[in-house]
Amino acid sequence: MKIAIDVFLALAVLAAWLSAAAFVVLHTAFERLHVVTFLNVATGTMLLVAAFCTDGISSRSLKSTFLIVAVLAIGALLTHVTGRALHLREGERR
Numbered sequence: 001m002k003i004a005i006d007v008f009l010a011l012a013v014l015a016a017w018l019s020a021a022a023f024v025v026l027h028t029a030f031e032r033l034h035v036v037t038f039l040n041v042a043t044g045t046m047l048l049v050a051a052f053c054t055d056g057i058s059s060r061s062l063k064s065t066f067l068i069v070a071v072l073a074i075g076a077l078l079t080h081v082t083g084r085a086l087h088l089r090e091g092e093r094r
Contacts (some may be wrong), residue, residue, distance in 0.1 A: 005053045012046035015039065029086050033079055040075040044068045 019039040026032050051064040 001053060005050050008046045008050040008053065012043045012050070015042035015046065030083070033082060033086070037075065037079050040071060044071055 016039065019035050019042075022035045022038075023032055026035060045068070048061075048064055048068045051061045055061045
C-alpha cells in the first residue's frame with residue numbers, strides 16, 4: 001500500500017511541475033486559465049486518492065473529500081468569472 005501512496009503523491013507533484021512548465025510556455029491568459037484548472041483537478045484528485053489509500057474511509061479522508069469538492073467548486077466558479085472578465089476586457093460581450 002505504501003507504494004501506491006507514493007505513486008499517487010508522485011503523480012500529484014508531476015502534475016504540479018507540468019502545470020508550472022505549461023504556465024511558462026503558454027502565451028494567452030485563456031490558455032493559462034486552463035492550466036490552473038488542470039492543476040486543481042489533477043493534484044486534488046491524486047491527493048484525495050492518496051488520503052483514501054492511507055486511511056481508508058475515516059473522518060480524515062472524508063474531510064479531505066469535502067475540501068477537494070469545495071476547492072473544485074470554488075475553482076470552477078473563479079475560473080468562469082475570470083474568463084468572463086477576460087472576455088469583457090478584450091471587448092467581446094455575450
